[in-house]
Amino acid sequence: xxxxxxxxxxxxxxxxxxxxxxxxxxxxxxxxxxxxxxxxxxxxxxxxxxxxxxxxxxxxxxxxxxxxxxxxxxxxxxxxxxxxxxxxxxxxxxx
Numbered sequence: 849x850x851x852x853x854x855x856x857x858x859x860x861x862x863x864x865x866x867x868x869x870x871x872x873x874x875x876x877x878x879x880x881x882x883x884x885x886x887x888x889x890x891x892x893x894x895x896x897x898x899x900x901x902x903x904x905x906x907x908x909x910x911x912x913x914x915x916x917x918x919x920x921x922x923x924x925x926x927x928x929x930x931x932x933x934x935x936x937x938x939x940x941x942x943x
Contacts, residue, residue, distance in 0.1 A: 850923050851926055855922075858893060879906050881906050885898050
């Protein structure tokens with residue numbers, strides 16, 4: 849499944865309650881996207897999130913329904929059993 853990075857610009861701090869998180873997860877499930885991990889920028893104005901989804905359009909739909917921005921969406925690869933983008937290939941580090 850393709851992995852996408854989503855950049856979100858926030859003018860204010862985002863606070864997600866337990867109920868809010870459950871709602872976000874429910875909508876993501878309905879649309880067919882899976883959140884993997886998020887990172888906050890040093891200035892705390894942007895988040896960078898990784899999602900598994902069939903397309904960027906699915907991520908846009910989930911963001912719209914969840915009421916959160918999706919300012920930039922970039923496909924970055926695929927997740928495999930070895931990790932993101934196929935994981936580390938041991939032969940690259942052999943003596």
